[in-house]
Amino acid sequence: MGTRCEGLRDSLSPIAYYEEYSHFRLDCLKIDDNKELSMSANEDLAKERARCDFNVSEITNILDGGIERTKQRKKIESIALSNGKCCDVTPEETLGPKERYENAIRKSCLYTKIVKDQVLTLTGLEVLGSNSSVLRRTADAFFKDISPFLLHLGMFVPTIMGQGTPEQQSYWLPRALDFQIIGTYAQTELGHGTFIRGLETTATYDPDTEEFVIHSPRLTSYKWWAGGLGKTSNYCIVVAQLYTQGKCYGIHPFIVQIRDEDTHMPLPGVRVGEIGPRMGFNTADNGFLGFDHYRIPRNHMLMKNSQVLKDGTYVKVASHSKLTYGTMVFVRVMLVNEVAFNLAKAATIAVRYSAVRRQSEKISGEPEPQIIDYVTQQHKLFVCIATAHALQLSSNWLWKTFSAVLADMRGGNTENLPELHALSSCLKALSTSDSAALIEQCRLACGGHGYMLSSNLPLLYSFVTATRTYEGDYTVLLLQTARFLIKAWEQAESGNPVTPTVSYMEEAVVGNKYKWNGSAEGIIKAAYYVAAGKISSSVTSIRKRMKNGKAFEDAWELTGVQLVAAAEAHCRAVICDVYRKETVRLTANSSPNVKTVMDQLNMLYLSHWALERTGDLLRYTSTTEDDIISCQQRYEELLAAIRPNAVGLVDAFDFPDEILQSTLGAYDGRVYERLMEEALKSPLNAEPVNRSFHQYLKPLMQGKL
Ligand SMILES: CCCCCCCC/C=C\CCCCCCCCCC(=O)SCCNC(=O)CCNC(=O)[C@H](O)C(C)(C)COP(=O)(O)OP(=O)(O)OC[C@H]1O[C@@H](n2cnc3c(N)ncnc32)[C@H](O)[C@@H]1OP(=O)(O)O
Ligand SMILES: Cc1cc2nc3c(=O)[nH]c(=O)nc-3n(C[C@H](O)[C@H](O)[C@H](O)COP(=O)(O)OP(=O)(O)OC[C@H]3O[C@@H](n4cnc5c(N)ncnc54)[C@H](O)[C@@H]3O)c2cc1C
Numbered sequence: 278m279g280t281r282c283e284g285l286r287d288s289l290s291p292i293a294y295y296e297e298y299s300h301f302r303l304d305c306l307k308i309d310d311n312k313e314l315s316m317s318a319n320e321d322l323a324k325e326r327a328r329c330d331f332n333v334s335e336i337t338n339i340l341d342g343g344i345e346r347t348k349q350r351k352k353i354e355s356i357a358l359s360n361g362k363c364c365d366v367t368p369e370e371t372l373g374p375k376e377r378y379e380n381a382i383r384k385s386c387l388y389t390k391i392v393k394d395q396v397l398t399l400t401g402l403e404v405l406g407s408n409s410s411v412l413r414r415t416a417d418a419f420f421k422d423i424s425p426f427l428l429h430l431g432m433f434v435p436t437i438m439g440q441g442t443p444e445q446q447s448y449w450l451p452r453a454l455d456f457q458i459i460g461t462y463a464q465t466e467l468g469h470g471t472f473i474r475g476l477e478t479t480a481t482y483d484p485d486t487e488e489f490v491i492h493s494p495r496l497t498s499y500k501w502w503a504g505g506l507g508k509t510s511n512y513c514i515v516v517a518q519l520y521t522q523g524k525c526y527g528i529h530p531f532i533v534q535i536r537d538e539d540t541h542m543p544l545p546g547v548r549v550g551e552i553g554p555r556m557g558f559n560t561a562d563n564g565f566l567g568f569d570h571y572r573i574p575r576n577h578m579l580m581k582n583s584q585v586l587k588d589g590t591y592v593k594v595a596s597h598s599k600l601t602y603g604t605m606v607f608v609r610v611m612l613v614n615e616v617a618f619n620l621a622k623a624a625t626i627a628v629r630y631s632a633v634r635r636q637s638e639k640i641s642g643e644p645e646p647q648i649i650d651y652v653t654q655q656h657k658l659f660v661c662i663a664t665a666h667a668l669q670l671s672s673n674w675l676w677k678t679f680s681a682v683l684a685d686m687r688g689g690n691t692e693n694l695p696e697l698h699a700l701s702s703c704l705k706a707l708s709t710s711d712s713a714a715l716i717e718q719c720r721l722a723c724g725g726h727g728y729m730l731s732s733n734l735p736l737l738y739s740f741v742t743a744t745r746t747y748e749g750d751y752t753v754l755l756l757q758t759a760r761f762l763i764k765a766w767e768q769a770e771s772g773n774p775v776t777p778t779v780s781y782m783e784e785a786v787v788g789n790k791y792k793w794n795g796s797a798e799g800i801i802k803a804a805y806y807v808a809a810g811k812i813s814s815s816v817t818s819i820r821k822r823m824k825n826g827k828a829f830e831d832a833w834e835l836t837g838v839q840l841v842a843a844a845e846a847h848c849r850a851v852i853c854d855v856y857r858k859e860t861v862r863l864t865a866n867s868s869p870n871v872k873t874v875m876d877q878l879n880m881l882y883l884s885h886w887a888l889e890r891t892g893d894l895l896r897y898t899s900t901t902e903d904d905i906i907s908c909q910q911r912y913e914e915l916l917a918a919i920r921p922n923a924v925g926l927v928d929a930f931d932f933p934d935e936i937l938q939s940t941l942g943a944y945d946g947r948v949y950e951r952l953m954e955e956a957l958k959s960p961l962n963a964e965p966v967n968r969s970f971h972q973y974l975k976p977l978m979q980g981k982l
Contacts, residue, residue: 319946321647322924325632329925331870336929339863339875340669347931350411356395357388357415358935369421370730371960374554377422378508381560384419385426389456410614417622418935421736423561426459428504431611433460436514436604440530440579449532458538460512461505462604463566468497471753473516473602476528478568480578482521484589487575491517491533493567502747506564507551511536513566514604519578521589529601530579535566546571557739597691599698606698608748609705610672610679616712617668619741623734624661625927626942627719630726631658632924633946649923655916657722661715662919662926663882666875668708670859671852675704696776699761702754703848709744710751716741726941726948731955733939752841755848759815759840762847766812778851785809793900795908797857800883803898804850807890810897811843846893853883874922877915884912 334347341347369377392412409430416424437449452458469475477498480489493499500506506513512534519529535547543549548567555563578585582595595601631649639646648654682697720727720734727734745751765775769782781802791806793799815836822832833840860879864872887894887908894900919926934943940951961967976982 316947316950318944319633319948321632322629322944322946325924326928328921329928331874331922331925332868333925333929335867335871336875336926337931339867339871340666340929341931342673349408350414352399353396353408353411354415354418354933354936356399357391358418358933360391367960368731368955368958369560370736371958374559377560378425378562381420381422381425382509385424388416388419388424389426393456409611410618413615414618414936417938418933420560421733421938423504423558423740425505425509425560425562427561428461428506429453429456429459429510432462432604432608433510433512433514435607436462436530436579437532439603439607440581440601442580445532445576445579445581458512459505459510460514460532461503461510461564462516463500463503463506463513463564464516465500465502466497467499467501467565470502471750473528476516476518478515478517480515480517480519480529480531482519482575482585482589483572484587486572487587488572489531489575489578489585491515491531491568491571491573493569498567500564500566501552502563503566504558504561504563506549506566507562508564509562510564511538511541514579515566515568519585519591521585521591524591526583526591529583530604531573532577532579533571533573544571557736557743596689597686597694599694600686600691605748606701607679609701609754610675612744612748613668613672613675613704613708616708616741616744617665617672619737620661620668620712620715621665621927621930622932622937622939622942623716623719623737624658624665625930625932625937626732626734626939627661627722627727628658628923628927629943629946630723630732630941630948633948634724636724649920652913652916654722655920655923657718659878659881659916659919659923660885661719662923663878663885664711664715665930666860666878667852667856667882668712670863671704671708671855674855674859675700693776695761696778699758700778700851702749703758703844704852705749706745706751706754706758707845707848707852709741713738713742713745723941726952729940729952729955731940731952733937733942755841755844756837758844758847762812762843763816763819763840766809766816779847781805781850782809782812785813788813791898793894793898793904795904795911797880797883800887801850801853801857803887803894803900804846804853804890807893807897808843808846808850810893811839811846815839815843846890849886849890853886856882874919874926877918878926881912881915881919884908884915888912 338344338347341350365380369380372380396412412430434450434453437446437453441449449458453460464473464476466476466478468477477494478500479492479494481492482489500515503510503513512532515531515533516528517531519526534544535549536543546569548569549564551562551564575585575587580594582593582600584592584594586592628649631654632647634648635645636648637645639650649658678700679697682693685691685693716734716738720732720738723732723734726732730736749757762779765779766782766786768775769779769786775782785806786809791803793803818836818839819829819832822835823829827835857879860875864875867875888905891900891905894905928944937943940955941948943951956962973982
């Protein structure tokens with residue numbers, strides 16, 4: 278579909294290509310076969326690029342984290358994409374489930390080999406650290422859906438790094454990084470996903486043989502969901518309840534071999550398979566796994582945070598009881614980046630398409646406008662670009678926070694872990710929820726063609742909507758943040774110091790109402806006051822319920838709706854704040870027009886959320902109706918100001934066509950030609966008459982059924 282993919286079939290024009298594969302003439306489709314489908318780029322998009330008034334690559338560099346990082350990313354992308362083998366001649370989505378999986382494995386091996394042979398030599402292990410988002414982004418040129426290797430690199434390897442002792446790491450990591458073994462992360466069970474203390478798989482230590490006995494006592498204890506588990510992995514991290522010397526010590530991670538390294542057959546005592554079709558992730562062989570008194574060596578328990586000695590003595594090493602949850606915190610941090618990237622893709626597709634698509638008449642008899650010229654379309658799309666920026670910059674900031682807390686923890690200081698947990702939980706919840714909703718908005722903004730799988734918007738949605746659930750459900754994670762906020766509020770009330778991300782509480786506990794001021798800083802402050810107001814209301818409700826005789830747990834449960842809203846408001850204020858500060862910092866030395874357009878996007882995001890939350894502003898601050906009216910007016914002015922630069926802004930995300938994989942979003946804007954080219958690849962078009970005609974239709978139509 279992209280330029281390099283076309284190279285695969287360079288010698289054939291689209292029509293000749295179709296005829297070659299379809300065995301019948303295109304006149305059946307009433308296309309004049311003397312005319313080639315247009316190969317030239319769309320003129321409207323060319324005009325959009327000509328009118329863009331800022332230097333596109335400057336914004337690309339900002340989003341990448343600097344010019345050197347852009348160069349590095351482009352180098353990695355060009356290595357991976359240069360051989361053209363990433364493309365499928367037959368669209369992935371037209372294959373049956375088995376063929377899709379096999380094709381995904383073929384491409385995963387191909388991509389892995391490119392990474393091992395060419396990318397690693399360039400970057401070293403950095404490719405799995407600060408460059409992992411580049412690796413992830415480039416992988417999308419190979420997979421429209423998900424690679425079965427995602428969990429290997431995304432969770433298996435990070436768990437060994439985060440939970441293994443140095444000896445365990447030096448044994449397992451070289452094998453895993455060289456793909457001599459492939460693993461996944463099997464935590465969730467049929468019966469429990471959220472409440473991990475309730476997991477039922479057991480790991481019982483037997484000092485006589487110095488082994489753990491892994492067992493699934495009942496159906497609900499079967500592991501369920503792990504990506505790459507069904508058919509691909511031969512090892513996995515199993516999270517199980519640890520029993521030793523007759524006592525249960527709670528859940529712990531174990532490395533478990535599930536398949537023979539040579540034959541790939543499941544080992545005796547292991548029952549493993551794939552869980553069946555799902556809304557997305559259909560190339561990721563998500564699996565189930567059960568154990569029948571299956572034995573593993575003692576040193577296969579990951580022992581960085583706690584150990585079982587040879588005689589069965591349990592030793593707690595870690596200074597914080599939740600360090601075993603470390604991989605989840607890491608992945609939540611990574612996911613903010615992941616969804617920012619997917620939203621940027623959707624925005625690129627929808628904005629480019631909206632510049633190409635013409636529909637209706639603004640003024641009777643006048644030429645049909647580009648749909649991007651409707652203010653309602655701008656309202657749907659520009660917030661998507663702004664949110665992609667907001668989440669990308671918040672994700673960089675969160676990554677820095679995560680790295681700092683990790684460094685502290687290496688020195689034994691876990692003081693900042695609760696704040697990191699609260700932040701990563703709410704940022705994961707909001708970023709995934711916002712991105713899923715906005716990707717769907719992009720699909721709707723593309724009308725009927727957005728519904729085509731070849732637009733790539735449905736697949737992007739089905740992937741991103743899952744991120745709202747996995748790695749901690751939206752509501753559940755916001756309730757975790759709420760626990761932290763309520764405690765912080767009580768600290769602030771009693772005059773004790775609070776941590777940086779909740780320092781706004783110190784001023785807000787006094788109870789004054791904030792007077793609205795429409796500047797960026799004013800909106801951010803108002804957002805913090807809304808958060809404080811909601812936290813305060815939640816505290817009041819809990820206290821009232823307890824005064825009326827409820828236990829704390831019941832009062833908390835009954836206040837759940839308010840608590841989720843409070844955590845949401847807190848997180849929104851943090852995103853607004855970080856997005857503003859990072860925009861100002863990162864554009865300090867930018868050219869004036871880049872500064873202006875980045876500021877406009879930032880103001881658009883802030884005004885958008887102020888308008889979305891007018892009820893809250895009226896309730897928790899001294900905002901008046903006139904303030905809301907002027908905010909609305911400013912918002913509409915921003916839509917108009919951003920409009921000429923919209924295509925430039927999505928070009929700045931710098932997605933090669935191979936990564937976008939979209940008929941609607943390709944750089945040259947040949948939307949209609951690409952839609953037809955893809956339609957012609959449908960297996961149903963491979964023959965002029967389908968056999969069902971003879972088998973069913975004809976007998977029905979002739980009354981012979
Ligand atoms: C070829 C391909 C190339 C690809 C390139 C690869 C690059 C990879 C890059 C990135 C992509 C990554 C993609 C990965 C895909 C992942 C797929 C999905 C995987 C999964 O879903 S795995 C399963 C995840 N499961 C969950 O998240 C479960 C959610 N539940 C929980 O986390 C917990 O049960 C709970 C937090 C809800 C509750 O825990 P519980 O023990 O019951 O605790 P509480 O009693 O509620 O709280 C006690 C106390 O502890 C605090 N606390 C809880 N959790 C943490 C924590 N993690 N850290 C610190 N503190 C924690 C809690 O707040 C309480 O504190 P308090 O008492 O209030 O002070
Ligand atoms: C595509 C995909 C891939 C996945 N990959 C993996 C993987 O590789 N490895 C792995 O181990 N797992 C994986 N999972 C599982 C995933 O982590 C869980 O599904 C997720 O954590 C949610 O848990 P659950 O399914 O038990 O939902 P539930 O907890 O049953 O949630 C159902 C509803 O109940 C609500 N709820 C639950 N508890 C509470 C509460 N305390 N308070 C208020 N409301 C509550 C939730 O908000 C939700 O609305 C994957 C899931 C998906 C969809």
